Structure formats: C-alpha cells, structure tokens
Amino acid sequence: MSFCLPMTEKPHFVLVPLLAQGHMIPMIDMARLLAKQGVVVSLVTTPQNSSRSAVNIKQDEETYGHLINLVVIPFPWQEVGLPSRCENLDSLPSRDLIHKFYHALDLMQKPLEEYLEKQKLPPSCIISDRYMYWTSEIAHKFKIPRIVFHGTGAFALLCSHNVKLHNAHVSVASDFDLFEIPEMPLRVDISRVQLPGAVVASGNLDDIRARVEKAESSSYGVVINTFNELEHLFVDAYQEKINKKVWCIGPVSMCNKETLDKFTRGNKSSIDEKQCIEWLDSKKPKSVLYVCLGSQCRLIPSQLSEIGLALEASNHPFIWVISRQERFEELEKWLVEEKYEERNKGKGLLIIGWAPQVLILSHPSMKGFLTHCGWNSVIEGICAGIPMITWPMFSEQFLNEILIVKILQIGIRVGVRVPVRWGEEEKVGVLIRKEEITNSIKCLMDEGDDKVEEIRKRAQQVGGLAKKAIRKGEECETFLSPGGTKYWVPNASENVQLAVGDTFGSIEEADSAYRRYADEVGFDVRQSNRKKNTDGFVQTRYLVCNRQGVVKKLDYDTMGNGFGKKKGRNSSYKRTGCKACIKIRFRKEDRQHVVYKFEEGHNHSLYNNVEKRFSRGRRQLKYTDFRNIYNATGASIGGSKAHNIQAALKGGVENVGATVVDYKNASRGMIKYVGTKDAQMLIKLMMKRKNYAPDFFFDYKVVMGELQAIFWADEISRMNYKEFGDTISFDATYRTNSNEDAENYTWVLQAFLKAHEKQPRFVITDQCLGMKAAIPLVFTESTHRFCAWHIMDKMPGKVTISKDENVAFKKRINRLVWSTHIGPDEFESEWETTLNDFGLEGHEWLNEIYSIRESWILAYYRDDPMSGLMRTTSRSESSHAYFRLFASFKNDLVRFLRAYDSSLEKQRNKHACLEFATRNTFPRRFSPLGIERHASEVYTRVVFFDIQKEIRKAIYFCGLDFMSQNGDIKTYNVAHKKKNLVTKVIHNVGTTMLTCECNMFVWVGLPCRHILKVLMNDGVDKIPEGFISRRWTRALIPLQLQAARARYGEIDVEKETLINGMYADMDLIVSSVRNDKKTLREASDSVAGLRVKYGACIFSNNPAKDRAEALKDCYGDAPEDPEVMLAAGIRNKGCGRGKRLIGKLEKAVEKNKRAKRLCRVYGEHAHHDSRNCPSRTSQESDASNRPAQMNAPYMTAESYRELRIENKMLKKQIEVLKSRIQNFNRLMDTKREEVDILKAERDAAEKEYFEVKV
Incomplete structure (x- = not known):
C-alpha cells in the first residue's frame, strides 16, 4: 500500500487507545511527548474516560502551549447491551460482556471517520492499540500509515510470537512442565499454564484475536513503551521476526516531571497529595516497600489478608494499594475487625482505590516494590531504579517476571507459579502464605545479603539507563527564580555529573571532566581565572560557561548620522551574564584537586541534540581533520571543498563536526603558519631530501x-x-x-x-x-x-x-x-x-x-x-593541464611542493597499475602468428596494442610485390590497398636488418606494417632484436610506490603505517558487521571502551597546542628568522609595456565576443551605434578637411571680450562656493566635539544612576 501523506506545516497524529486503564495511560503520555515535539495530536476517548486525561493535557497546554485535541466520541454502551456508563474495560462486571464491549468499540469507527473528514488539518498517521483493529480500515481510507501500539515490552512480544509461530507449547505433556521458547537471543523456560491468553487458544476470544492479527499484519510498524538500552536484543529480534519497523518510545512515564503531573496521572487519586507526600517525607531514605498488585487484581480476600499480615510481620514501612473489586467488602470487613490500620499506624499507609504510583516510586524513601508485573508497573519501577518482588497473575505478567528476575536481575520471586484469571479466583484460592511472603520481603528489604545488594545496584544502573534514554529529548529542567529569572538546570547522567567535593588527580583531569559534562548537557566552556603558586603550579582554576560576562558597551554611535568617528556593523553577541561555573583548588594534604564550588543553573537555554554539533567543543578540529585539509592541498582543494568531501564521505555535514567556516579558518591558519618563510622551508626540505x-x-x-x-x-x-x-x-x-x-x-x-x-x-x-x-x-x-x-x-x-x-x-x-x-x-x-x-x-x-x-x-x-x-x-601543455589539477597560483612554495609530489605520485601510481596489468594479464591475440605472440611478451601492454594494429593492417591491407634478391638482400614493394601507396622495404636476411621508406621505426622506435609484412612473408616468428627499442619494453623502470614524504624521511613511516592500518581495520570492521545490529552494537561498545581507555575525547583541553602540533606534523618546523625570502614584486613578462602585437584574428575574436547594438543610421544591429557609426565618422572627417571658415562660425573681438568676462565671473563664483564648503566643514568639526562632550556627560549620568540603583 502506498501512503499519500499530506504536505502540511505540522504532522497530525491520531491516537486511538484501548479503553482500559493500563492501555490509556501510556497512550496519553505518548500524546504529550509527541505534542512537545511540535506534532498536532488528536486523542480519541469517550465522555467517561476523558476526565482521566483532561487535567494533564490542560496543564501541558497552559505551560508549554502544546496542542492535544481530545476527540470525545459517545460510547454506544446502550446499543450493545452493556451496563449503564460502562465505558472502560476495567469496569466490566463480568467476563461474559467482553464480546459486547468489543462490539461497542467497533461502532466508534464511523463517528471517528466523520470527525476526521471534517478536519482542516488531515491526519498524517494513526497510532492505535493493537485491539483497535478497525483503525486499519480508516488508515486505508485516508491513505496514511497505521502504527500499532503494544501495551507490553519487547521481551514478552518476542516470546509470545515465537511460541505461537512454532507451537512450542503444544507438545508439552503437562501444563506445569517447563519448555524452552525457540529462537530467543537468550534461553527462556516457561510452563504452558503461565503463557499469555493470546497465545493459548481459548475459544471465546479467538475471533477477536484473529481480526487483531490480520489488521496488525497490514500495519506500517509497531511502537513499544520501552527503551532500546533495556531490551535491544529482543527489539532487534522482534523486528526481524515481524519484518516491520519497531520504534522504542519509552519510558513514556518519565514525561511526568512535575509533582502535579505525577499525582494526577491516570485517574483521580484516592489519597490527598499533601498527605501522601508528608507521609513519604517522614520516612528515612531507602526504607519503604511499595505494594501494588494492579487495578485488575483478582486475588481473593483471604490471599490479600495473607499479604497484609506479611507486611506487618516484615517490620518495614510500607504503602499498600488495594483496588476495589467484587469482594472488596470482605477484605474491608477484615481490616476493620483486625484494626489493621490502627496496628500499623505510622508504619503502614493503606490506599484504597487509585494511587499516584509514579509519584510514590520516585520518592527518595522508596526501597522496594512488590508488583503484579504488569508492564506499566514494571517500566515505572525500572525508571525509579527500585528492586522488585514479583507476583504475576495473568496475561504476559509471567514473562515480565522472567525479564525482571532472570534477564535483568533486578528482582526476586515471591513464588507464584499458577495464574489467577478472571472468573477462576476461587478455584485458585490462596497461592502464597504469610511466611513465604514475609521471607521474600525481608530478603529484599533487609541489609547484609550480597546477592540482594547486587540486585539493588543493577536496579539503580538500569534506572540510570532509563533516565538517559528519556534525556535524549529532555536535556534540562527549567524554573523561575523569585525575581522572575528563568533558569535551566541540566539533567546530566551519573557518569558525568559533578558535585562539590569531587576530587581529581590533576587540573587537566578536572578540566576534562567539566568539558565532558558540558558537552553532554549542552553548553560551551571557557577558562577563566587561574592562580599559580611560586613554583608555577596551578593553585586555583575557574572554568565558566562561555556565556559568562556582559557585552562591552559601544563607545561610538552606530546610528549612521555622520557624527560618529567609527562606523558600526551588524553583529550579534552571546554573553548573557551566566553564572554557571566550576571552581577547583589544590588540596595540599592529599595533593588532590577538589571542586569547592559548582554552579549548575544557566540563565539561557542549552543546546539540544541537534544544536550540539555546533558547539565549540564539537567543532574543534582533530588531528585527522588537519591532516585531511593538508592532504587536500595536494589536489588543489581548499578548505571549503575539503569540507564538502568529508561531508560526502561521512554521510552528511552533521557527521563532520567542524563547519565549513572552521575548515576555511584552518586552511587560512596553515597559510599563515608558513607565511613568508616558504622559501626557507622549501630549501630546508630539499636539503633534507638530498641528505636522505x-x-x-x-x-x-x-x-x-x-x-x-x-x-x-x-x-x-x-x-x-x-x-x-x-x-x-x-x-x-x-x-x-x-x-x-x-x-x-x-x-x-x-x-x-x-x-x-x-x-x-x-x-x-x-x-x-x-x-x-x-x-x-x-x-x-x-x-x-x-x-x-x-x-x-x-x-x-x-x-x-x-x-x-x-x-x-x-x-x-x-x-x-x-x-x-x-x-x-x-x-x-x-x-x-x-x-x-x-x-x-x-x-x-x-x-x-x-x-x-x-x-x-x-x-x-x-x-x-x-x-x-x-x-x-603539446606534451608540455598537457602536463600543464594535468598539473593544474593539483596546484594553484595561490599556493606558497611549500604547498606547491606538496602539489608537485601529489601529481608525480599519481602518475607513477598509474604507471604501476599499467605495469601490474602487463605482468599479470594476457592480451587477446587475433592471430596464431608467432610474431604477435612475441610482441605481447616483449612490449608493454599499451605499446603492444599499437604493434597489434600494425600487424592487423599488415595482414589485411598490405600486399607484396617481390622485386629482386641479391645474395642475402631482398627488396620488396609493399602496396597499401586503402592508401594506394607503394613502400619499398629492403631485408638483409643474413643480418636480420630491414629498412623501410616510411621511416616509422626511426621516428617512433616501432616496426611498421610494411616491415612486419615482410617478416611474416619470410617466415620470421620473432621481431629482430635491432627492431625492439628498449624504451618500449617491460619493467624498464623499477616501481616506486612510496610517497615522497615517506621516501625522504619527512614523516614517521611506521607511525603513518599504523595510523592507516587502523583506518583500514575500522573500515573492515564496519563492512563486516554493518548488517547485524547486535554485532554492530558490540563492536561500537568495544571501540567506545578503547576510547575511554586511551582518554580520547570529542574536545580538547588545549586546542591551540593541538593545532600547533598538527601544523608542525604536516609542514615541519617553521623558522623564526628566515635567511632566504621569496623574491618580491615579480612581474609577468611584458607586463605594463603595452607593446604586444595583437593579430587581426585575435581582434576579430574579441570583437565577436561583444554584444551587438542597434545602429539607427543603418537600422540594423552591429558593433557600433549611431554615435560612432563608420558612415557618420567618415562624414565628419570630410567636414574636418574643409577650410576653417567653412566649418566654424566667425568670432569677433567684441564677442571674445564678452566670453573672457563671463569666464572670470564663473571663477569668482567657484571661489565663493569653495569658501562656503570650508566653513561648513569647520562647523561640522565643532558639532562633533559638542556631541562627544554630551555623550560623555550622558555616560557619566547613566553610570551614577546605576550605582545609586544598585
């Protein structure tokens, strides 16, 4: 299917969640994240469910101006026979009503289509829950992609997919026997009873699952609420299995940064915000156990009472969240009768209903989390960096337990082996007794167990990865000071975060640490004050944000009114008076450098991920950049083109680092480094080559x-x-x-x-x-x-x-x-x-x-x-044209030598390639003649092809007329059929010498077709030695492929070989692993480890020193006081004399280059107009030849006298005007002095005003 995406100013995403609490919450978070990226979001909901998300969305709109449209569609509960106001899957009173609920969801399709058709901004994409399968038809109708949202993690998705694909559970003898899930990156064992219901056929929901799978197969891709650093093995494998794009968008819960966001997330909390926070604040850090078994907890009251007694027996502070289910009254009765809350007052906090889970888990007092392993709870616990106790119940929760306990190793099991599905609660009964639960809680919460301590450390590490993943889009937090100033405080990862009291072995280590921190969070660093002791040792060092300080006040007028002495120009500034800095001092006791002040807040926005490549740190040129620019000069390539080449090689300008201006500045710096010393440097290089x-x-x-x-x-x-x-x-x-x-x-x-x-x-x-x-x-x-x-x-x-x-x-x-x-x-x-x-x-x-x-x-x-x-x-001129590819008239002598070497090396490399082809390949011969085979063995390949042409013409176009023979001397007339020429050839059979009238062998050193015809006629299989010119034979000159700088010891050959070898090795590694993400990631991690091992940084602490070393490595030492200079004032031959003869042809060519003009005398276009028309010029010439009295009017003495008087009056008038101009200039000077005085007085008054104000 081809998608017709609308070309609008902003993309418009339609989000359609499944109407269930665990599915709606992450979709709302996703909508908020998308809106923060400038996407217009339409979130589909129903009247009863809209109130659950309205608070967060309204707050986002007021704070950030994000645009999220709540599309409220009436839920047809009445039409399908559901109980009144039953609009959420969590509120269904019976499992038997699920089919009706899904039927009601289907009926939402038509109203949603009608709504989208009326919108001015058409949708760009639909992101819908996998169970909202009918959205595929809407996406097809609007010709936009549908992306499926999964409410679970990549591990559970992959496990479910592989089990269903291979039917691995079918052949297992018992529901409780463990079997291995096939084709997993890591070994995973599970029993059939613990599999999700979507995998095991259940009859009553199979028709819905079939429609879900069919719609999902036509989707564009999948989004998962996870992050790549957590499940990359399973994400990659799942993507390969389904052959669709998979995006990790999580953890979405971390978009809730403010306390109000965390408190109102999901549903209205059953506890007051102030009460909850006060209770948490009253507890010691890392001391509280949080217990929440989900809003769909189906445990019977007797099992819940066992949990309550275990919490009480553990002697650890706890928060216990109890959902209101069908038999909640029985549990509530037990709580009252046992006076449970009174017995645990101060130690335990009971929350009946909905709890602000993200707020609670993010509090410093949290130490452990007893969870039902629902994916939302798992990912929220991971983000909080808290170890977990797992109590899975149904769905994919047993798979999530395996991920927590075995794969990530950030939790322990409570021991549940049988699921508790909807309607089977009484059948299952009590699974775990008080004693077992107590032991699990004490195991996690008590101190002293090394294994548990390792679990806690791993939980914190994974939590750090989650923060890092979400920080890719959220680099900092903002707040307003009491005075109204906005501040940006970076969210740095743990491995770069600094704090007061941090120590370093040297000032350079401290400098590097602060620059790494700045590079990650998004600002540039500048060295400020520095204090040394008497030994020259750095005692104190200040490093500041490069926006520290204020802009210098201009002391001249830039309004362009003519009174200023100096003319200003349009420019910008970056100083904002930022106070962010780090201050380090040397501590004598342990000879360490310690941070004694660290100011994190900035009064300006920080660079985002896109902008970071423009920071000064990332734009610093490395040695390889200088080397590439220097090498480019050998091909007449300047800084701008060198940057274009690097951008092409690295896949885009964003991957180069330095900008084109940086490259041009580096090229200019190289020219400046050589300066006027090029003659002395060239002589020094030549002397070194001569000695070497x-x-x-x-x-x-x-x-x-x-x-x-x-x-x-x-x-x-x-x-x-x-x-x-x-x-x-x-x-x-x-x-x-x-x-x-x-x-x-x-x-x-x-x-x-x-x-x-x-x-x-x-x-x-x-x-x-x-x-x-x-x-x-x-x-x-x-x-x-x-x-x-x-x-x-x-x-x-x-x-x-x-x-x-x-x-x-x-x-x-x-x-x-x-x-x-x-x-x-x-x-x-x-x-x-x-x-x-x-x-x-x-x-x-x-x-x-x-x-x-x-x-x-x-x-x-x-x-x-x-x-x-x-x-x-012509050979010289072709050499000039070739050399122009490498050199420029702008080159100094050192760069000229570099260009000369490059041109020769390329020529010699071509010679080596041709020599290789001659030695290792065989030319195709067109005849069985021995003379052709001999030529192919003697001559170079190119010359052989010339000889082969002559042999072919000798065979096909030349005929013999035998004239005479006198002893060993034979005389032939060779006739050329095409040219109607007869050429005389004399062959001395005894001496094998031949002469030909065409004289080709004398001119070019190759036997002609006439001689070859005679040799073939006389049965000679080899070209005589006298006719094989040495210059055209093979291997005449030994191959020399080393570059000039290597041959003459101008570079360290071993070092250059190692460097080039490393480049080649990296190319091979990338080429080998590019198609396997897992292997590619391992290789990337290995390279990153080497970078850390050898202290390689994106930025340099001393770029000026690195630049000087790179220039020295490229050009060698530049003499401070050169003895030999380049000749100054060289002029071209014949320059300025104007004596060059210009031929008529050149004049005609130049004349034809000029555009023709309309001559109104002739009425046509020509190389003249009516003013300088040749016919008019000839008429004026005729008039000039006439007597003077015929050409000019007669002037009398009186008229001449009047003309002189008029001339004198004009001169006087000119003198008056000059005097007025001089007076005006003097007045201008006076006014300038007055303006300067007034400006000085104004500046003094402003200074006094600000001092008084301060």
Whole structure:
C-alpha cells in the first residue's frame, strides 16, 4: 500500500487507545511527548474516560502551549447491551460482556471517520492499540500509515510470537512442565499454564484475536513503551521476526516531571497529595516497600489478608494499594475487625482505590516494590531504579517476571507459579502464605545479603539507563527564580555529573571532566581565572560557561548620522551574564584537586541534540581533520571543498563536526603558519631530501637574500631521463614572468644538465628569444627545434587572404607542414608553388618562418631517430593541464611542493597499475602468428596494442610485390590497398636488418606494417632484436610506490603505517558487521571502551597546542628568522609595456565576443551605434578637411571680450562656493566635539544612576 501523506506545516497524529486503564495511560503520555515535539495530536476517548486525561493535557497546554485535541466520541454502551456508563474495560462486571464491549468499540469507527473528514488539518498517521483493529480500515481510507501500539515490552512480544509461530507449547505433556521458547537471543523456560491468553487458544476470544492479527499484519510498524538500552536484543529480534519497523518510545512515564503531573496521572487519586507526600517525607531514605498488585487484581480476600499480615510481620514501612473489586467488602470487613490500620499506624499507609504510583516510586524513601508485573508497573519501577518482588497473575505478567528476575536481575520471586484469571479466583484460592511472603520481603528489604545488594545496584544502573534514554529529548529542567529569572538546570547522567567535593588527580583531569559534562548537557566552556603558586603550579582554576560576562558597551554611535568617528556593523553577541561555573583548588594534604564550588543553573537555554554539533567543543578540529585539509592541498582543494568531501564521505555535514567556516579558518591558519618563510622551508626540505637520498638532485640560486631560481630532480626522474631523455619539450609561454630571460634560462639548463649528466638529442620550444639564446650555450650537442603548432597557430592572424581562398590555402599549407612522406627538396618546391598560387610571394612573415624552416618543418629532420615522438610542445601543455589539477597560483612554495609530489605520485601510481596489468594479464591475440605472440611478451601492454594494429593492417591491407634478391638482400614493394601507396622495404636476411621508406621505426622506435609484412612473408616468428627499442619494453623502470614524504624521511613511516592500518581495520570492521545490529552494537561498545581507555575525547583541553602540533606534523618546523625570502614584486613578462602585437584574428575574436547594438543610421544591429557609426565618422572627417571658415562660425573681438568676462565671473563664483564648503566643514568639526562632550556627560549620568540603583 502506498501512503499519500499530506504536505502540511505540522504532522497530525491520531491516537486511538484501548479503553482500559493500563492501555490509556501510556497512550496519553505518548500524546504529550509527541505534542512537545511540535506534532498536532488528536486523542480519541469517550465522555467517561476523558476526565482521566483532561487535567494533564490542560496543564501541558497552559505551560508549554502544546496542542492535544481530545476527540470525545459517545460510547454506544446502550446499543450493545452493556451496563449503564460502562465505558472502560476495567469496569466490566463480568467476563461474559467482553464480546459486547468489543462490539461497542467497533461502532466508534464511523463517528471517528466523520470527525476526521471534517478536519482542516488531515491526519498524517494513526497510532492505535493493537485491539483497535478497525483503525486499519480508516488508515486505508485516508491513505496514511497505521502504527500499532503494544501495551507490553519487547521481551514478552518476542516470546509470545515465537511460541505461537512454532507451537512450542503444544507438545508439552503437562501444563506445569517447563519448555524452552525457540529462537530467543537468550534461553527462556516457561510452563504452558503461565503463557499469555493470546497465545493459548481459548475459544471465546479467538475471533477477536484473529481480526487483531490480520489488521496488525497490514500495519506500517509497531511502537513499544520501552527503551532500546533495556531490551535491544529482543527489539532487534522482534523486528526481524515481524519484518516491520519497531520504534522504542519509552519510558513514556518519565514525561511526568512535575509533582502535579505525577499525582494526577491516570485517574483521580484516592489519597490527598499533601498527605501522601508528608507521609513519604517522614520516612528515612531507602526504607519503604511499595505494594501494588494492579487495578485488575483478582486475588481473593483471604490471599490479600495473607499479604497484609506479611507486611506487618516484615517490620518495614510500607504503602499498600488495594483496588476495589467484587469482594472488596470482605477484605474491608477484615481490616476493620483486625484494626489493621490502627496496628500499623505510622508504619503502614493503606490506599484504597487509585494511587499516584509514579509519584510514590520516585520518592527518595522508596526501597522496594512488590508488583503484579504488569508492564506499566514494571517500566515505572525500572525508571525509579527500585528492586522488585514479583507476583504475576495473568496475561504476559509471567514473562515480565522472567525479564525482571532472570534477564535483568533486578528482582526476586515471591513464588507464584499458577495464574489467577478472571472468573477462576476461587478455584485458585490462596497461592502464597504469610511466611513465604514475609521471607521474600525481608530478603529484599533487609541489609547484609550480597546477592540482594547486587540486585539493588543493577536496579539503580538500569534506572540510570532509563533516565538517559528519556534525556535524549529532555536535556534540562527549567524554573523561575523569585525575581522572575528563568533558569535551566541540566539533567546530566551519573557518569558525568559533578558535585562539590569531587576530587581529581590533576587540573587537566578536572578540566576534562567539566568539558565532558558540558558537552553532554549542552553548553560551551571557557577558562577563566587561574592562580599559580611560586613554583608555577596551578593553585586555583575557574572554568565558566562561555556565556559568562556582559557585552562591552559601544563607545561610538552606530546610528549612521555622520557624527560618529567609527562606523558600526551588524553583529550579534552571546554573553548573557551566566553564572554557571566550576571552581577547583589544590588540596595540599592529599595533593588532590577538589571542586569547592559548582554552579549548575544557566540563565539561557542549552543546546539540544541537534544544536550540539555546533558547539565549540564539537567543532574543534582533530588531528585527522588537519591532516585531511593538508592532504587536500595536494589536489588543489581548499578548505571549503575539503569540507564538502568529508561531508560526502561521512554521510552528511552533521557527521563532520567542524563547519565549513572552521575548515576555511584552518586552511587560512596553515597559510599563515608558513607565511613568508616558504622559501626557507622549501630549501630546508630539499636539503633534507638530498641528505636522505644521495640520488636526489637539488640546486638553487639566491640573490641578495631572495630566492631567484630553484631546480630539483628526484631519483626516479633521473632514471626516467636516462631511459627516455631523447627529446625535451619546454613550453616557455606558461605563466611567464619578467625574469625568464637568457641569463636565468642558462642557469636552469645548466642545473638540468648537472642533474642528468646527458644532453638531449632535441629540445623543442616555442620561439622564446631567451630560450633560443640559452640552449646553444648549454646544450652544445643538441638540436633546437621550434614548436610547429605555435607557428601554425599564428598563421590566421598573420596571413590575410580572401575568404574563398582561405580554405584551400590552409589545406595545402597544412599538408606541407605536417606531411611525413616528403623530403626537403619537395617541401621547398611545393612551398614556393603554394605562395605563388595565392599571391603571397613577398609576404614578410611567411618568408621569415621559411628562413628558419630547418628548425620546425618535419621534412628536414624526418631521418633523425625518435624525431616523430615530439614535433610540438603539446606534451608540455598537457602536463600543464594535468598539473593544474593539483596546484594553484595561490599556493606558497611549500604547498606547491606538496602539489608537485601529489601529481608525480599519481602518475607513477598509474604507471604501476599499467605495469601490474602487463605482468599479470594476457592480451587477446587475433592471430596464431608467432610474431604477435612475441610482441605481447616483449612490449608493454599499451605499446603492444599499437604493434597489434600494425600487424592487423599488415595482414589485411598490405600486399607484396617481390622485386629482386641479391645474395642475402631482398627488396620488396609493399602496396597499401586503402592508401594506394607503394613502400619499398629492403631485408638483409643474413643480418636480420630491414629498412623501410616510411621511416616509422626511426621516428617512433616501432616496426611498421610494411616491415612486419615482410617478416611474416619470410617466415620470421620473432621481431629482430635491432627492431625492439628498449624504451618500449617491460619493467624498464623499477616501481616506486612510496610517497615522497615517506621516501625522504619527512614523516614517521611506521607511525603513518599504523595510523592507516587502523583506518583500514575500522573500515573492515564496519563492512563486516554493518548488517547485524547486535554485532554492530558490540563492536561500537568495544571501540567506545578503547576510547575511554586511551582518554580520547570529542574536545580538547588545549586546542591551540593541538593545532600547533598538527601544523608542525604536516609542514615541519617553521623558522623564526628566515635567511632566504621569496623574491618580491615579480612581474609577468611584458607586463605594463603595452607593446604586444595583437593579430587581426585575435581582434576579430574579441570583437565577436561583444554584444551587438542597434545602429539607427543603418537600422540594423552591429558593433557600433549611431554615435560612432563608420558612415557618420567618415562624414565628419570630410567636414574636418574643409577650410576653417567653412566649418566654424566667425568670432569677433567684441564677442571674445564678452566670453573672457563671463569666464572670470564663473571663477569668482567657484571661489565663493569653495569658501562656503570650508566653513561648513569647520562647523561640522565643532558639532562633533559638542556631541562627544554630551555623550560623555550622558555616560557619566547613566553610570551614577546605576550605582545609586544598585
């Protein structure tokens, strides 16, 4: 079923309880809890039952403004034949009337539907008791979920479900024999007679139970009045069994915090509130036994008298609650005749009827609770932290007894083994005699028994868990002082609660304890006063709420009236004068630090669970945060993006802790840590690397204390150059600066040669003049080539021809420049022909690049080895684009090095992955040729795929024409079918040497398809050794996967390995246990135990120190007085000169970027308007060429004289206006002084006023 939930401002929950006291009370508490969370609640009830909940609901509405609508529906008792005003299951006089009562409940369906249809705020959800099965039809009609409320705990639910599912009770021989309930997390034994009536078929109610189960199977989920910490094993197992969501919403009774709430909860009390509290206050703490066997107690009077005599014989103070049942008169007669109340006056208190149970159990005088094990009483006893004596009677109460005594171990049995069901009271008779009851009471209430003492401790611990569970939504209590100030007092758990007199071994322990307390209850801590003795030892320490103190008064005007010296800005403050604090002093006697003052109350609201993540304590950056931010800089990721990444990894920003502003501040702090010391820090790092790794090369140039140039090459780079250093590509156009001249390029190239000890064959650059001058000075054996792409890129801007001829010209010139099949003579001839054809014979720029053709045209160096690898500096530009992924122009030198290392590590990791694939996988071959198999074994995987293409083309597209053979030398003509080309190949069979006209092996070091065709024709199964270039073979360079910082000892490798191992272990643990809640919880508890063991806290006592240590760990030591600084005022090459030539193409491109405007001269859109229209400009130009007398009117001497007089008058007027402005400014200054004096007098008067008032 799909639910159509209404999109309203607030959710609207409809609560429908079973009309029985034990079911209505928790539902009313649930309604109040939901209303406190802002949910609109409609609570369905009847006229007679509405009075039981009206008091609490009205009080909530007056105090908190919570909205709970009591939906009072007339109960059709008369229509079904029930006694007059019988609207509650507890008031049924006979069991025979149950069917009629449920029929009356069914008749409430239609009035409830009609009520909901009329509501402006449609319902979002129905929460109803499991026995109100007809609410499923209402939920289906409104297309909303129905959630089932169970009036018992998860343990009893799971036991009942498993017994019924497996029929485990059927095969038992006797009603009194114990059997094990199957598939329980813990072993549970019970007899058939003790099972709930819902499990054992009883005939007269089976039809109702069938409808209940059918409706429950279609429900959305289940809510239980329990808490996860109490029954998590059984909650998880029950949820798995029914395959529905299960929510633990309890303990709901703890929403009753005020005395009036506790006293009026459920029904009108039979005792006066004042009398009850006075009696309890008169007793010693931990001395009273509370006895209540429920409102449905069916014990016969003789059994109740046995209980009364046992209470009297126990000699312990007691409260005995007796419900008014059918035969209450007999018991009342016995009480009077025995003068029971008189005999026990002062020791015992009898309450006939309804008792304020929650109020009584929460009183400090309570020590024990004799209960019938109804779930409401059990959970209320657990919340009070009181051990129990169990006397189960019917329903699931025997299961609850097992939970109390065996599972939780917070109670003892009185010894009941047989249930007392409705109508069978006389048949059962007296179950337990006075002596047995007395022994049980004394066992629980007397002191000295270690086992019972352990039960008491466990009861208190479980009670603490209950308080902690409900405290998740209720962090503090509020009250008003006599002066009307509202105060918030936190509800802290026992393990963090502090008190005056607490002692600590050190001031740091005390500091941590108070911060843990603050973190749990919801406020931030600030260190205040501190006093040290002569030895520098902290004698006294004050820790205060960070809202302590008052806001500083502004001493300037922020109204913006122009008189203030200082302009204010919009801001907020958090100081409220809060007095919450803790004060610790050192005690010499035992050398302990003791709390001598602890102020708990705050004059401001505390952070709730949602807001706690914004507290300063939880926003503190840990070492891992600094490490993540630092590592992110290696990928050009700043603080904001680093925070986004962490939010994505951790499943949301709420799981990161620190905010994005904190990350940005940390990133800024890292930059500040380095500051202007980056040059010195970089040199120090390089020197350390050089000392650590002998093969690391490093050189730098310092001029007048400024770092001018730096060069380094690690051992892997030097190894790579040794194998692949045939050609160098150098892009001198990338981020140029004014120091990139011949002198500095010479230094760089000398450092390069010093590092690699070998000159390259080729150096390819753009037409940089500085590089052109430096290369011949250093690389005397190298050939300097120009980048063909850079030259050709300039051509459209340099050469202007007609639009029709432009395409043809570009096609011919590109074929000339990029062709690999023509020689120098053919190029020169074709070049001259092309220029003649297009009329460009005398073009200056074309002639200039033609004069240097040997430096950039491929035809002139096509026979040089490896010349085909690089014809342009595109490799350099792709490297620039790759490096931009890691570095930013904002980086200082230290972060630049980090980015450089990261980029190389990623490249080398990719190389390692490819090498791994080459070694451990096998490429798919398309032919059985031995030459293909040999290529797959010799070459790297990527190169093999290139060779495989050539082999495929040799087979399918190349044909042989055998020309001649002269001894061992064979000459072939290899024809290419697609390209209509014939290529000559010479094969020396004796020396296995081949030459091919296409020259591919010379260019790139790989055999071409023509050579491969000849080899296949001559039956050669392996590529000759002379045609296997070393640079393309496997395992040429050893793999080096360690990061640079690890290789050079900049980090503790063992420590980093352990840290990364812990991260990996945690990932594995989470991945392994994520689907098993029980195991996941155990793992979480184990990790929490480790956190406690090693003193790991969410917050730090000294975040400044932690931050400094983290920065030092990331960046190393920062020198206080650096000797080398970064060069200041570096300008880009050619910056500010305005001499750069701009080509026509660039001008046209820039012009097209501008939006067109409407020219009213032409009446169309263009890159001008009517003011600067070219046609109008030409007309004005024509007019300017005319004689002056034709263009301007004639001016006489008289008119010229008048113009000069007018000019003088205007000057005088300007002087007058300037004088007025100066006078006005002086007046303004005077007024400012007067305002300042008046403000000072006002401040003094206010100060005197407040002093007198105080």
